[in-house]
Amino acid sequence: NAGVTQTPKFQVLKTGQSMTLQCAQDMNHEYMSWYRQDPGMGLRLIHYSVGAGITDQGEVPNGYNVSRSTTEDFPLRLLSAAPSQTSVYFCASSLSGTGITDTQYFGPGTRLTVL
């Protein structure tokens, strides 16, 4: 198993550009989520999904869209990038949530800079 994969690893955007951060997992996990990590602020949940076709907002959803058309993929879209979206983005997955058996597996991250 490849686990959780994310592409790209690094990206530089100009303000106003759009892009999609890709996330895929091959563990047949139902639950997937996106976090952003900023210095001194830990990880903050952007959006999450409890299964194909179902998504919900986390703590900081503004400026981001997600969709979950398959169990494996959970892309994160920035429609009009802003400098405030400069961050490291992590995708995570688990079997069904955050219960005792639901270890969250994290991808390696995408480092995004918006100029």
Next chain:
Amino acid sequence: GEDVEQSLFLSVREGDSSVINCTYTDSSSTYLYWYKQEPGAGLQLLTYIFSNMDMKQDQRLTVLLNKKDKHLSLRIADTQTGDSAIYFCAESGSARQLTFGSGTQLTVLP
């Protein structure tokens, strides 16, 4: 909303014990977690504790939970240079969401 707080930095000598502390506000937390992040990598689950437990030991790791004070700690015995990383405390409340602390950068000095 829920809040999880940690100190930002901790330095220890190799071979000493490290204690990383965390406080949280959500009294409905079911599980509390410790994650480790090495440079340039994602987070890796180290250990967790169920909210009705006081202590959990796993090899060099000891987790202590004081539910009354909403205080969680991670003790690493015989700290090694390979333990240098950022350690995140996290709690699960409702809606299958994890709330993370800001992370504690542990530096192990030779």
